[in-house]
Amino acid sequence: MYTVAMSVLPSHGPSRHPILEDFLRLYPSCDEDLADRVFLIYQDLTEVRGWWYTELAYSDTLGRPFVIGKRNRQTPRQAVLPLGSEETISLVEAQHMFSGIMIDGEPQKIITLAILDLDSTTVYYKLTSGLCPPDAPEVVTARKQDRDRKADRKRRHIAKCVREANERLADGGGTS
């Protein structure tokens, strides 16, 4: 995936996106710059990454907006918190994030940080409270097999399309 150059910080006023307008109306205490930033992440996840589900949310305790989203149909919902690349973060703040960012009133053990540079380059890092053990070897191999199977299915499908097209062309050539 490549980062698509987006309009750097949408301009204010009537041209603001209706979703963002609705969000600001819902949370009037939200800082407008932060709102613009979270909307960039929202756009990135929705349009560029093609996430299954995205939604804007706001944490009163942190005073920060964030995105709740699902990468695909199977994965659980996760919180994505935008941070500017010029910001700093301390471990106490990180602990506050785990308690302050809620999905359906549930505090999250895992938060994805979306780190935004001024040119809208975004990288996503996962913060987990406590030790996050690596995946078991079985899980890793299962995932790899799954990926291989998908790629294989796709290749076979494309090969089939090409074959059929060739046959059609050959038939057409024969009749005319």
Next chain:
Amino acid sequence: MEEAQKSEDELLGLGTLESDVLQIAGGEIKGVELVATDENLEDIEAELLLLSSPAPGQEKPKPGTSLKSALEVIDDDELEILDDSGSDVMETDDLSEDSNGFIDGKISIFCCQGCLFVWNAEDAQMLREECRVVGKLSGCLPRAPRQNNHLGLPLQLMPEEARLLVDIDAAVVVEEVETSSKVQKAREKAFKTVREENFKIQQQLYKECRKEEVQHRMSDIIAGKKAKKRKLQKEASEKESAGAGAEEEGSERTHPGQSNERTQAGGSDNVEENTEEDNLTADDIVNSETSIKHSLVQIFTENPWKRSLQPASSWNFPTTDKDILRYAVFKDLWKKGYYLTSGAKFGGDFLVYPGDPARFHSHYIAVCMEQHQEIPVLDVISMGRLASNVRKTTILCSITRRNKVVYTSLQWTGIS
């Protein structure tokens, strides 16, 4: 069996080297100037010296045995670190209890200029197997001195490792009580005697070996000698006849007779020497001595002298806030069953292994930071990205005001 013995020797660093340089890696002996002394040293107790001169008239060691075993034969109980049998170890334990009672069966960690070392091979192994403390080997291998891919004793410990061992009562951090110049001189003398005696024994062994070898090939040697002699004689007679041809004509008459006589004499010589060479024995051939330059030298990886130790009073880790934090994190992760090594390789404080580092890759790079320390977000990116590149997870570790260790794991999500 031989293989096992060999590897054990390597582990102990008891390899032998052909060398003309005094190579002793045993702490204080290193670099000691060997000055001959005529002083009366008899008033020094023999007990102060573990390394003492071999007693004469002992059983001869078999040829081909290493110096280590040769020394064992010479004097079983006087070279502490060469003892393999359990009873001898007990003996030395008893000895050390007199002056070093505080050690009391614990592992001795030597504090040297603020660095911490374990010199004993068994202790080093025990630390890894029993205590999950890995340390880092930092000594040169006697058998492979010109490389540093593989290192040997001593085992250097991180201060956190040493503190943990002290806290769990498994070890004591000690330093050596400085020895008097008198003892030093006595040691020098004893050391020189041992070397001289070793050289003598090696000389003897060398001769025996050589004799055996010569004995095996005696027939070849005699045949070779005869052939050489014949060749020389042939050359000599050819030369002579050529020289005779160039001689004055006046002597022509006598010449044939002379040459005849000569060949006859040569022939009789030949016969005589044949018998002489047949009587040649190995003793006649093996009479050369090897130079002291080529003698085998025992290299000690642990100080072989009996010495008195004292608790290292100067060592008081941890003192700074950073050290206290690091130690708290180290201890907490160790308690969770992990193995830890220095994390300098990956820019962290520790590397965290799920098992012995020789068999597992590390799971985490632990980075210790004070909980209110502001981390630039760009640093978070570099830590997370580096860890993902080496298939690890960064853990950011801090302690709360109640000294509870808090971990936050950081991973790259894989999205750009």
